[in-house]
Amino acid sequence: MESLKLLAPLAWRNLWRNPRRTVITLFVVSVGLWSILAMASFITAWGQSSRDATLRLLFAQGQIHAEGYLDNPNINRLMDPPDTALLAALNAPEISNWAARLELPAVVRSEYKTLPVTVVGVLPEAEIRISSIPQKLVEGRYLSGPEDDGAIIGLNLAKRLKTALGRRVILMITAQDGWLEERSFDVVGIYDADTAFEDTYIFTGRAAMQTMVGLGDEISQIAFEVPEDEALEGVIASLRAAAPAHDVRQWRKLSLIMGAMDASMAATVYVWMSVMMVMISIGVINTQLMAVFERIHEFGLLRALGLKPAHVLVLVTLESMLLIGLGVLIGMLAGAATVWGLAGGIDLSAFSQALEAFKSGEVLYLEIRPMDYVIFPLAIWLLGVWVALWPAWRAAKISPVEAMRHAT
Amino acid sequence: MQHKGNEMKAIVSCKGITKVFGKGELAVHALRGIDLDIMEGDFATLAGPSGSGKTTLLNMIGALDHPTEGEVSVDGQSLSGMSKSALSDLRLEKVGFIFQAYNLVPVLSARENVEFVLRLAKVPAAERRSRADAALAEVGLKGMENRRPSALSGGQQQRVAIARALVGRPRIVLADEPTANLDSKTTAELVALMYRLNQESGITFLMGTHDPRVMAHSKRHIEMEDGKIISDTRS
Structure with missing residues (x-):
């Protein structure tokens, strides 16, 4: 010293x-x-x-799916709405918002073009809280409720389809019975996100979509938002415990690129x-x-x-x-x-x-x-x-x- | 003077000291079988032409270097086989050095330079300060304690070096050309100072020098040539 x-x-x-x-x-x-x-x-x-x-566009911090859905997303791998145990876990204070959706692969057709897309049936009230798509509308309006059978499409997709607000597009989705169901939807809103997202996703009311493909209240995913990233692992664990038959993943596992x-x-x-x-x-x-x-x-x-x-x-x-x-x-x-x-x-x-x-x-x-x-x-x-x-x-x-x- | 004739004790004892630098055909024999005792209270000069081995012998005695052959003892303690750390301790406790260049630590004041060896020796702060100030006063630098070396003349710096060499109360002070860079007046003052310290305090000095003014004060004159002592006379 x-x-x-x-x-x-x-x-x-x-x-x-x-x-x-x-x-x-x-x-x-x-x-x-x-x-x-x-x-x-x-x-x-x-x-x-x-x-x-x-994550604010669609993924949120995590999602719950039926087992096997992510490997082969189709109408035969859906799940029921959350039961009491899962509802309790989803309403825990660590989760700020959640939304149950029906997401299925589809084909969209206009007078000029036919393109593969993914259609997402949503509950507008829940989506407004968890997704930024309602704020990204550049034309028209957002969906008014689960029965709203209008279509919200991306700006770039509208250009590629040569369609516009107020015109109609045809959506074709494989229904519950295995047949290809097709229906026309009014374009009620156009959103502006990134090009790849715009080309992929079309949004409509969840009940309207369920009706179209012959479903009851089945859904394909529950997206949940966890504001504190540090809490995410704990939330995932509690959701897995509440829904052991389901596939619960955080965003890093949902989007490998992200x-x-x-x-x-x-x-x-x-x-x-x-x-x-x-x-x-x-x-x-x-x-x-x-x-x-x-x-x-x-x-x-x-x-x-x-x-x-x-x-x-x-x-x-x-x-x-x-x-x-x-x-x-x-x-x-x-x-x-x-x-x-x-x-x-x-x-x-x-x-x-x-x-x-x-x-x-x-x-x-x-x-x-x-x-x-x-x-x-x-x-x-x-x-x-x-x-x-x-x-x-x-x-x-x-x-x-x-x-x-x-x-x- | 504390000498008592035949009872004088050898502070330094060199027996058969040989130092060879280099190997084979390039080998240089700097010292060739030196036998020398420096007695307590000696005020001795080591003279000889450049390359005669004066500095090498001083380095051996000061535990700065080790001989190729032979044995050096300081205050009865053989330097052979001592670790670097033990040699550092021995230099700290028993040997004071005054070098040709002023060799002060430039970032330390005069007092801090003198105190440095006392701090290494773990002397308590109060005693350290009083001893450093007394040593500086002894060499005529009272009032200049806080000056850095750059604010002191060459003579004053060498006085600080003398104070530093003495403050640890060494058994022997080794000085290698201590007046080489000084003018006549300063040289005369410093030689007188060292002589007074030898006379009054009995401190043993061994100085390597060419300077006749230093040799004039010498009580023992050792002459070297080609690594050998050719004469050793007392006056």
Whole structure:
């Protein structure tokens, strides 16, 4: 401890013997960490925005299906409306909203074209709470109730079918009896989402659809919304317990692309961190080696005066700890200041076409994730100190006589 | 003076010291079978031309280097086989160094430079400070304790180095060309200072030097040539 009291102030003063070099190293460390923290916040916000936008369209945070439906979605793999146990689980406080739907593959036909689609029969009252489609209408109206037999179609699908609001389209769906049932639907609303979604999904009243295909109150899915992602695993478990015969999945398992995107965004942050760490390591090693070689004579003097090799190791390591620690502190403050400065959101509406490919919202809201401010700074500090051990070890190994021969 | 004639004790004892740098045809014999005792209270100079082995011998005695053959003892303790850490302790406790260049730590003040060895020796803070200030006062630097080396003249820096060498109460002070970079006036002052410290406190000095002004004060003059002692006379 006494040695530390002696060496720590000496290490601190040694840092400022060459202020320019110290400032450059601080700059490298702090900018590196700042970029990691800012990128982590940005990527997280982007991921969150993309995820929310996609999940709000239709998926929600999870869905319940009859066993086997997802492997072969057809009218023979439906399920009954939720029973008492499942209703209780769906009405738990962790679940903010849920909606029961009938979703079946179909063919849509206009005067000009026939295209494969998926028809979703919905309860409008529940959908308004759980899906963003009602807010995405650009023409017409949303469905008024479960018996509403109007069709809500996507903007791009309308273009491809060469149809429009107020015109009729024919929907063909395999009915309960195995026959292909066809019926005309008025186009009552047109929504604007991303192109792939618009081309796929048509919405109508659930009761109207059930009647068309000869069903009672059977449904194909229950979508549920869980605002806190941390609670999702627990909710899935309780739903599985309440409906053991059903297939309960969270969104990552429903949309593998979304799950992969989510994972790749996290990986991007770690790839960036690795790149920054390599750069910081090179900077720190370079700085500390220069600092050691410039002071070889002095290390010899200190050794001659009675400083032990271990003391020299500690001295140089302390210098690295202080230098990188200060850089990390500045980087953390800069990272936090950046996020706070952009707390009002980053408006990316100018890039809305490009954003459609990422299914992202137009305004990204950055936020500080406390664990980022523990893990990334600690990782950089530890790595920096670790790589600086080599120059420190070299300084400790210097023979006093050889060192004293070096010019001052 | 504390000497008592024949009862003088050897602070340093060198027996058959040989030092060879390099190997084979490139081998340089810096020391060739040196036998030397430095007695308590000696104010001795080690003279000789460049390359005669003065610095190498001082390094051996100061436990900064180890001989190829032979044995060095300091204060009765053989240096053979001691670890680097133990040699550091021995230098801290028994040897004071004054080097040719001023060799102060530039980021420490005069007081902190002097205190440095006391901190390594774990001397309590209050005693450390009083001893450092007393040592600086002893070498005529009272009032300059807080100055950094860059704010001191060459002579003043060498005085700080002397204070640092003495403050740990070493058994012997080894000085390698201590006046090489100083002007005549400063040299005279420093030699007088070291001589006074030897006379009043009985501190043993062994100085490697070419400087006749230093040799003039010497009570024991050791002459080296080609790694050997060619004369050892007392005055």
